Amino acid sequence: MAYVPLADRDHEMELHHPHTWIGKWVFCQDHKVIAIQYGSIAIFTGLVGLVLSLLFRMQLGFPETADFIDPSFYYQAVTMHGMIMVIYLLTALFLGGFGNYLIPLMCGARDMVFPFMNMLSVWVFLVSVIILMASFFVTGGPTGGGWTLYPPQTTLAGTPGHDMGIVLMLISLAVFIVATTMGGLNYVVTVLQYRCRGLTLMRLPLAVWGIFVATILALFAFPALLVAAIMMLFDLLLGTSFFMPAIIESGTPLDHNGGSPILFQHLFWFFGHPEVYIVALPAFGLVSDVLSVHARKNIFGYRMMVWAIIAIGGLSFVVWAHHMYVSGMHPYFGFFFATTTLIIAVPTAIKVYNWILTLWEGDIRLNAPMYFAIGFIFTFIHGGLTGLFLGNVVIDLPLSDTYFVVAHFHMVMGVSPVLVVFAAIYHWYPKMSGRMYHEGMAKLHFWCTFLGTYAIYLPMHYLGFLGVPRRYYALGSTDFLPASAQDLNTTITIAALFVGASQLLFLINIIWSLRSGPKAGPNPWGAASLEWQTPDTPPVHGNWGDSLPTVYRWAYDYSVPGAHQDFIPQNTPESEEPTVDAEHFDPDTDGSKADV
Amino acid sequence: MSFFKTITTKPWEKKGVIGGLDPEGAINAPNEKVALSVFLVVISVVFSLFTVGYFLRMELPDWQPLSEPGQLWFNTGLLVLSSVLFQWARNIVNSESSKHLTAAFIGGGFFAIFFITGQLVIWSNLQDAGYYMTSNPANAFYYLMTGVHAVHLLGGLWVWSKSSIKLLSGSEAKSLKLSVELCTLYWHFLLIVWIVLFAILSNT
C-alpha cells in the first residue's frame, strides 16, 4: 500500500458514528470521549490517593486523634498514595487524558491513527485500576512496601500486604503498561503521520511536543518496570532468586540465594527517573501554551524550548542512579550520576527563563488558567532548585530519606504538575464543554491550592534539614528532634486537610459549569493554535467538518506587528489575516470576578 | 531534511504552506508499519533489559552456567524455516501471481508452532533432568527469557491466525498484503531476537 495522500485521508478514515448512549459514552472510539474517560478514571483514582494522604497525614499530625490508623494501614496508605499519584493519576491524566484530547485537535487530524486500539487502551487502563483497588479488599490488604516496592522487603512477612497485595500491585502495573503502550504507539504515530497539510514539526504547539517526547520516554521506560515486575513475580511465586539474596524471614532462613536487591533498584529507577519527566514534559508543554495565550505573546524562544524538551528527555535516561546514592551501589557511580543530574538543570533552567520571558513585555490577562500557570512557575522554581541539593551527591548523604526528599519531589512532581493540570483543565474547559467555568470559584480554588500547598511543603523541607526521617509512623522519642517538630507536623497536616477540602471547589465548579456555565463560543481566549479553530464547539466526532484544515503559520502568532487583532489562527493564510478584533473573555468584565 | 535541520528552523519566519500534501517529516509507509516499527523498538528494550539483568546477575558468585541442550539448534532451524516461509509469502503477495500464498503463509505459522512445541519439549526435558527454575539463576533466566520470547511469538500467531482464517475463507491476496508484510517483519525481528538470545545463553 503506497502512502495515502493527505487529500484522500478524509475518505480513508472510517469513523464509527455511534447512535446509542452506550456507543457514544462507553464503547466509543472518539479520541475526545476516550480522553474524558481516561481523565475521569484518573481523577477518581487520584481522589482515592488524596484521601489516603489525608488519612496518613492525620496520623502524623494528630496521632492521638487518629488512633484508628495502625502502623500497618499507615504504610499501606503511604504506598498506595505514592503509586496512585505517580502512575494512575499523573501519567494517565497527562498522556491518556490531555494527550488523547489535544494531539488530534492540535495536529489537525480527525482522530488518532488507531481509534479501536485507543478505545482498548482506556479499557485496559480501567482494568488495571480495578485490580489496584481490589488489593484493598484481599487478605492482608494492599502492599505497604513503599511505592518503590524494593525487594526483599515487599515480599517478606514483616511488610503489610506481602502476600496478595504485592501480587495485585505488580499485575496491575503490568496491565497499566499494556494500556500505556497501546496509547503511546497511537500518540507517536498520530503526531508523526496525521499532522494536517502545512503543519511541520516546528509549527506544533509545545503541548504536542511535550506529550510527544513524554510518550516516547514512556514507551522506552515502562519496559524496565515491566521487566522488574515480571522478575519479582517470578521470585515471589516461583521461588527464583533474581533479586533475593540468602536472607532470614522472621527467624527462618529462606531458600533464596545470591540475588541482588540493587539490580531491582537499577531497573526500577531506569523506569522511575524518566517517569518523572513523563509527568513533567507534558506539564511543561501545556503550561507553555497557557502562558503564551494569556500573555498574548508568542512563547519566548520556541526553538530553545523544543531543544530543551528533547535534551531533558534524552538526559533523563542517564541520571537514574541519583535515586540510589545511598543504596550501597558502587560509590564511584556517584561521580557520574551527580554530573549528569546537574547537567539536566541547564535545559530545565532555560525552560523556566523562557516562561518568565514570555511574560516580559506581554499583555497579561490574569484569567484563572494564567494564575495556575504563574503559580506553577513559582513552585517549579522552588522544586527544581531543591533538586540541586539532592542531585549533588554529598548533600544527598544527610538529606536522602528525610522529609526534605518528600518535600522536594512533591513540589516538583506533585504540586507543579497538578497546578498545570488545573491550568489546562480551566484553559481547555470551554472547548471541551462549550461553556465557561466559574471564574471566581476557580480563582478561589487557585489561592487555596497554591498557598495551601506552599504551607505544607516549605516547612517540610526544614523538617528534612532537621533529620526527620520519611516513612515513620510515629517520630517516637529521640534526643535530637525538638518537640516543636511535632507541632510543625501538626501545622502541615492542617494545611493538607485544608488543601484537600478545597479541591471540592474544583469538582463543584467543573460539574456545575457543565450545565450552568455561560456559553463560551469557539475561541474565548483568542488562541491561535488549531484546536480552537474547529467548526463546532465542543468539536464533534471527526473534529473538522467537511475538510481538514491547512496550516500556514506556527502556533504562536500573537500580537504580530501590523496585524489587526492580537492573534492569527494557524489556519489563516497570509492574505486573509482577519481585520476584526475578536472578543476575548475578560475576567474584569465578567460578573463573577473575584480577585481574592 | 534531517531531524537536526528540522529543529533548527525558525518557524515564525516562513508563512504559508510548507511541504506538499504530506506533512513534512511524516514517514512514507503505512501507519501500521510505523506503529509496528516503534513497537519492535519497545520490545527490543524489554529484551535488552533482560539481557543486562542476565549479565549483572551472572557476576554474582552463585551462578552455575546451564549447558544448553543440542535440540536448541534444531528449534532454531524451525524458526529460520518459519521466517523463510513468511519472506516467501511476502514476495508472493508483492508479485502479481498469488499462487502458493496460502501454503507459504500458513506454513510459516505452523513452523513457528513447531518451534514453540520444541521449546516446550526442551523445558520439560530440563525439568526431568533436575534443572529447576529455583535451583540456579542461570536456569531461571533460561526459562524466563525463552518464555518471554515464546509469548511474543504467540502474540504474533494470534494475528497470523486471524489473517489465515481470512486467507482460507477466500479473501483476495491484495487485501492481505499489509498483514503479510507486518507478520513477516515481526517474524524476522523475533528470529533475530532469538538468535541473539541463543548466542548469549549458549556462550555463557
Next chain:
Amino acid sequence: MALAVVVVLLVVGSIIFHFMQLYGGPWYFTELAADWGTIDFTINVTFWVTGFVFVVANLFMAWCVYKFRHKDGQKAVYEPENHKLEIGLTVFTTVGVIAMLAPGLFVWAQFVTVPEEADQYEVLGSQWQWQFRYPGADGQLGAADVSHVTPANPFGINPDDPNGQDDVVVNEPNMHLPVNRPAHALLRSHDVLHNYTVTQFRVKMDLVPGLVSYLWFDPTVEGTYDILCEELCGIGHFVMRGSVTVESQAEFDAWLASQPTFAETQAISEPDMAAGQAAYAICASCHGAQGEGNQALNGPKLAGQGAWYTERQLRYFQTGVRGGEGDTLGAQMTSMSMTLADDAAIRNVAAYIESLPDTPLDPTVTGDVENGRKIYQANCAACHLDDGRGTWYTDAPSLAGMSDWYFVTQISNFGAGIRGLHPNDHYGEQMVAMATAMSNISEIEDVAAYINTLR
C-alpha cells in the same frame, strides 16, 4: 496584581523563615558531630546559589506580572526569541551548576576514600534491631554469613574462622566509639534493606542483604546520638532505633573490654536443669508447679515461653528496668528475681521453665475475635508470627496459649508508658509504639480473644 504581591510576599516570607531557622530557630540542621564540615560547606554554597536564583527569578516574574498586566490599549511586543540573551542565561546557569557540583564531587571523593588509619566496626541490621561487632585484638572481623545464624550466633559468624573468635559482639542496639578516631562502618543486613543513619554525623548508607556496604566518618564531639533506620524495612521501620556513644579512648576501651567476645558467647556451658528446678521452687508458689500460672496471685503462665525471653525479663527485673513506677505487680518480681544469684542461675531457671509442658490455658478474656484477628494479623504477626509463637529473631515472646489476662495488663502498661520506656529496655520501646495499634481496652481484649484461638 494580587498575584504579583503574593509572589513577592512568598519570596520574602521564605527568606525570613529560612534565616529564622538558620539563626537559632528549632528546625535546622542539628549540630555537626563529625569531621564532615565539608558537607555543610557544600550545602551552604548550594544555598547561596539556589537562593539567589530563587529570589531573582521570582521577583522578576512578579514584576513582569505587575508591569505587563493587561490595561486598555496595551499590546504585547512581538519577539520570537533573543538568542544572545538565551545563550547568556545558559552560560550563567552552567557557571552556577559548576560552582555547586565541583565542591560536591570533591567532597564525595573524600567520602568514598576511607582513610587507612580508620578503625573498622560492623553494623548488623535485622528486622528491627541494630547489633554491632568490633574486630578484637587482631584487628580483623571474622567472616560472617546468614547461613551460620542461630539464636546463639545472631551475627552468623563462621565458627571455623580464627579471625572471628576474638570479635567483640554487642547484642544490643547501643554502640560506642572513641572520639577523634576515623570510624569505618561495614554494613550488613540479614533480611531486608536498612539504612544506618546518625543525623549528627551527616552520612548514611543502606545495609543490603547479600553484600557489605560502608561509610566512614570521624566523630569529633563526645555525646550520645540516636541511630535511626532510614530505609523502609517493614512495619517496624519506625521503631528500629539505636544509639551511639562517642567518648574518650580510655572510656571506649573500658566499655569494649566489658563486652563479650564471640568465643566467650560460644563457650557458655549448658544450663543445669537440676539447679534450675531447685531454683524454680520459689517461683512455683505464684506461677504454679508446672509454670501454668495463677491469675488469683497475678502470676502469669511461664511454660511455653522461650528461655531467651524469660532470661531477659529476669535481668530486667533485677536491674529495675521492669517493675518501676506504676508497675506495682512487677515490683513484686524485682525482689523475687534477686533470689537468682548470677547469670548462670538465670539461665538455669529459664531453661527449666522452657522444658515445662506447654498446656494452653482456658480463655478468661472475651472480645470480638474478628476485629482482634484483623488487628493482630496486620500489626502483631510481623514479629509474633501468624501462629502467635513469637521468635527470638524479632525479640518477640510467645503469646499463644499464654495468660490472656496478663497480655491485657501488659499491653495496657505499654500503652500507658508504664512498661517499655526505661532507657535500658531496648526492646520494650518498640512495643510502646506498636501498642497504639490497639486504641482502647476493648481492642486489646479483642486481640487477646483472637490470640486465644491460636492454639
